[in-house]
Amino acid sequence: MKVLIWLSAPVVLLAQVLLAQISVPYERIRDANKEPGNWLTYSRDYTGQRYSPLDQIDTGNVSKLRISWMHQVNELDTLETSPLVVDGTMFITAPPNMVEAIDAATGRTLWTYQKEIPRDLRLCCGRVNRGLAILGQTVYYASIDAHLIALDARTGTVRWDVTMADYKTGYSSTGAPLAVKDKIITGMAGGEFGVRGFIDAYDAKTGKRAWRFNTIPVKGEAGNESWTGESWKTGSATSWVTGVFDPETNTVYWGTGNPGPDWNGDSRSGDNLYSDCLIALDADTGARKWHFQYTPHDVNDWDSTQTPMLIEGLVEGQPRKMVVLANRNGFYYALDRINGKFITGRPYVKQTWASGLDEAGRPMRLPDSEPSVEGKLIWPSLGGGSNWYSSAYDAKTGNYYVNVKEMAGIYHKGEADYKPGAFFNGGGQHDYKGEEPYGAVRALDGGTGQMRWEYKLRFPSHAGLMTTAGGLVFGSNGSSFFALDARKGDLLWRFEAGGAIIANPISFMSAGKQYVVIAAGHALLVFALD
Amino acid sequence: MKIVFLFSFVIAALAADTETKVKLPNSRADMIHGEKLFQVHCARCHGPKGEGSRGPTLIRARLIHAPDDAALVAVIDDGIRGTEMPGAEAMSHHEILQTAAFVRSLGKVPQQPVPGDPARGAEIYRTKGNCGACHSISGEGGVAGPDLTQIGEARSPAYLRESIVDPQAAVPEGYVRLTVVSKAGRSVTGVRVNEDSFSIQVRDDSGRSFSFWKSDVARVDKPQNKSPMPSFRGQLSDLELTDLVAYLASLKERK
Numbered sequence: 073m074k075v076l077i078w079l080s081a082p083v084v085l086l087a088q089v090l091l092a093q094i095s096v097p098y099e100r101i102r103d104a105n106k107e108p109g110n111w112l113t114y115s116r117d118y119t120g121q122r123y124s125p126l127d128q129i130d131t132g133n134v135s136k137l138r139i140s141w142m143h144q145v146n147e148l149d150t151l152e153t154s155p156l157v158v159d160g161t162m163f164i165t166a167p168p169n170m171v172e173a174i175d176a177a178t179g180r181t182l183w184t185y186q187k188e189i190p191r192d193l194r195l196c197c198g199r200v201n202r203g204l205a206i207l208g209q210t211v212y213y214a215s216i217d218a219h220l221i222a223l224d225a226r227t228g229t230v231r232w233d234v235t236m237a238d239y240k241t242g243y244s245s246t247g248a249p250l251a252v253k254d255k256i257i258t259g260m261a262g263g264e265f266g267v268r269g270f271i272d273a274y275d276a277k278t279g280k281r282a283w284r285f286n287t288i289p290v291k292g293e294a295g296n297e298s299w300t301g302e303s304w305k306t307g308s309a310t311s312w313v314t315g316v317f318d319p320e321t322n323t324v325y326w327g328t329g330n331p332g333p334d335w336n337g338d339s340r341s342g343d344n345l346y347s348d349c350l351i352a353l354d355a356d357t358g359a360r361k362w363h364f365q366y367t368p369h370d371v372n373d374w375d376s377t378q379t380p381m382l383i384e385g386l387v388e389g390q391p392r393k394m395v396v397l398a399n400r401n402g403f404y405y406a407l408d409r410i411n412g413k414f415i416t417g418r419p420y421v422k423q424t425w426a427s428g429l430d431e432a433g434r435p436m437r438l439p440d441s442e443p444s445v446e447g448k449l450i451w452p453s454l455g456g457g458s459n460w461y462s463s464a465y466d467a468k469t470g471n472y473y474v475n476v477k478e479m480a481g482i483y484h485k486g487e488a489d490y491k492p493g494a495f496f497n498g499g500g501q502h503d504y505k506g507e508e509p510y511g512a513v514r515a516l517d518g519g520t521g522q523m524r525w526e527y528k529l530r531f532p533s534h535a536g537l538m539t540t541a542g543g544l545v546f547g548s549n550g551s552s553f554f555a556l557d558a559r560k561g562d563l564l565w566r567f568e569a570g571g572a573i574i575a576n577p578i579s580f581m582s583a584g585k586q587y588v589v590i591a592a593g594h595a596l597l598v599f600a601l602d
Numbered sequence: 603m604k605i606v607f608l609f610s611f612v613i614a615a616l617a618a619d620t621e622t623k624v625k626l627p628n629s630r631a632d633m634i635h636g637e638k639l640f641q642v643h644c645a646r647c648h649g650p651k652g653e654g655s656r657g658p659t660l661i662r663a664r665l666i667h668a669p670d671d672a673a674l675v676a677v678i679d680d681g682i683r684g685t686e687m688p689g690a691e692a693m694s695h696h697e698i699l700q701t702a703a704f705v706r707s708l709g710k711v712p713q714q715p716v717p718g719d720p721a722r723g724a725e726i727y728r729t730k731g732n733c734g735a736c737h738s739i740s741g742e743g744g745v746a747g748p749d750l751t752q753i754g755e756a757r758s759p760a761y762l763r764e765s766i767v768d769p770q771a772a773v774p775e776g777y778v779r780l781t782v783v784s785k786a787g788r789s790v791t792g793v794r795v796n797e798d799s800f801s802i803q804v805r806d807d808s809g810r811s812f813s814f815w816k817s818d819v820a821r822v823d824k825p826q827n828k829s830p831m832p833s834f835r836g837q838l839s840d841l842e843l844t845d846l847v848a849y850l851a852s853l854k855e856r857k
Binding site for chain 2: 192194486493494495500528529530531549550551552554563566
């Protein structure tokens with residue numbers, strides 16, 4: 073017993089030194105570019121670009137990248153976490169219910185928080201979690217049973233724990249919250265259970281709800297007429313991936329998911345607002361400034377929840393502030409982020425359901441392109457041209473890097489009876505065996521969506537990208553983690569991680585050394601130069 | 603004391619947990635819904651009546667991976683590791699229970715005996731069919747074709763018969779024969795063992811394994827016919843086929 077105490081004492085001492093320093097006021101996140109060695113919010117900064125200004129690891133030396141440390145988690149679910157790194161301390165989530173603080177230099181655990189979760193969760197896609205938010209001395213965690221929990225960043229003790237919604241009726245939470253000024257903004261999941269979606273903001277200190285934006289308007293509100301009968305009450309439109317924030321205009325941009333039931337739209341004629349939308353909200357009040365709907369009356373489960381990106385660029389010679397996104401429906405979109413107006417769009421993968429986008433950016437759906445009882449072959453598959461995992465953007469080159477799936481699905485339409493907490497799908501998808509699916513990392517022109525290069529992947533991948541000032545794009549395929557030359561797409565380095573990679577990479581600096589991090593299987597892998 | 607108390611409480615809870623019997627629903631509505639779910643999620647492999655196809659027949663009183671109802675629910679929920687049986691991704695717990703109840707009802711259907719003489723079938727396997735040149739049973743035989751040690755467990759007799767007379771229609775998932783030609787001019791023909799974006803592993807017909815970096819590979823040829831197995835249509839009489847299928851269907855447990 074004595075020996076144990078002796079052994080653990082130095083670790084605890086080190087932890088206190090590291091953690092005592094942690095404090096992340098809003099201004100630090102807003103000015104994230106002033107501290108390129110940290111990773112303070114889900115996408116590093118508020119633009120959603122998942123770009124690291126670190127350049128120690130570059131095209132010339134990336135081939136010497138080696139494992140620096142590994143952190144294994146004693147759980148069987150696959151890690152999908154995107155870590156935060158603050159002044160030498162890393163914060164991760166581990167499924168199904170854990171948050172951990174880790175010494176970023178050694179991989180040693182500093183504290184662990186484990187939430188008790190119910191056994192009768194209603195989940196479509198596993199007990200996953202994708203990350204955290206930090207503000208001040210508090211870490212914020214949206215748990216799988218739809219709670220938002222504030223933890224003391226120094227010790228992991230609970231400061232407050234609020235229930236966002238009742239998990240028994242199908243609500244859950246999987247995304248990283250977003251800290252904005254004095255509030256914690258968070259989405260929710262459950263789009264396969266006929267829930268009614270929302271985006272919430274909570275007072276960071278007290279946990280009191282500051283506002284809620286219901287993603288489906290009630291009767292009498294504008295937009296409700298886009299649903300027939302009572303279908304709006306079970307129309308889903310969830311918000312399960314982290315959004316972005318523009319401090320200049322005080323606007324939060326957040327994507328919404330599929331309408332329910334997913335594959336049978338008979339009971340919900342109309343556009344089904346605000347499903348499959350990008351929504352611009354006032355960060356203080358949650359009031360809607362504008363919305364843009366990518367897939368009106370979706371019947372293919374093409375959520376538009378992926379993290380949008382704020383970029384600046386020239387469009388026909390004029391500087392424009394844009395919000396861009398490679399949508400699950402197969403089209404790339406650039407919108408004016410001030411007024412939400414469509415600027416341009418084009419397919420970035422094979423798609424067979426629309427003849428194109430009209431002047432307002434609305435897709436022109438082809439006849440006979442909806443799921444049927446017998447099954448309808450459509451590109452892209454329900455996994456989409458891309459999915460929740462992050463794309464990346466380099467402002468210097470104007471390249472938008474996206475991990476794409478070239479894959480079709482045979483979409484079936486079935487019955488859907490709503491029962492609280494039960495699947496409410498109305499069909500499904502079978503794999504199409506006629507054409508071998510593949511994946512690719514593609515560099516698109518951020519302003520137009522035109523492809524500049526691609527690096528083909530043998531299998532479609534379900535993992536995010538990061539680009540760095542070292543001229544690199546980091547990505548994953550299956551259990552391989554790799555680096556490409558950001559200018560041409562050449563493969564420069566690869567590592568066989570031995571576990572499925574379904575996560576976004578990050579990079580940070582500790583003691584003058586740049587590290588690159590990816591979660592693979594049940595482990596977190598941290599790389600540095602020799 | 604508190605710790606001891608807590609500890610014993612946990613043990614008791616665990617014990618109670620493992621002893622919990624799963625109660626399958628048995629109302630008519632549950633069975634009808636269970637059958638519907640079975641048609642959507644299970645019938646593609648196990649056949650519309652559970653008679654088996656690519657997957658084994660479920661018309662039997664004892665299911666190897668599901669000796670009791672709790673195990674059956676777990677199999678439907680999680681799948682079976684190391685086999686082609688996937689877990690139910692799109693079913694609620696209650697729907698899994700309904701599906702399990704329907705599967706159990708199949709076990710009460712009298713099982714059709716497999717016609718034919720397995721002993722004569724074994725003889726045809728060794729002699730006229732020469733199946734062991736490419737297939738192995740309990741480690742005996744070739745490695746070019748899939749292992750057949752437990753094939754009677756995995757496939758229905760009808761499926762086995764089809765794969766003998768029309769091998770192209772029954773290529774197992776992931777079984778790909780190809781020729782890899784390296785930039786250095788080396789050529790290896792065999793079964794793809796593994797492949798990712800950066801490398802490919804191939805086992806040739808003698809059983810040797812090769813691994814290539816794709817950057818070193820000039821080309822990978824995949825023949826149009828997915829299966830190198832010859833069709834035995836017309837090569838074996840109807841009776842011989844029946845006997846051979848009876849033998850293969852009897853291969854159920856690893857010796």
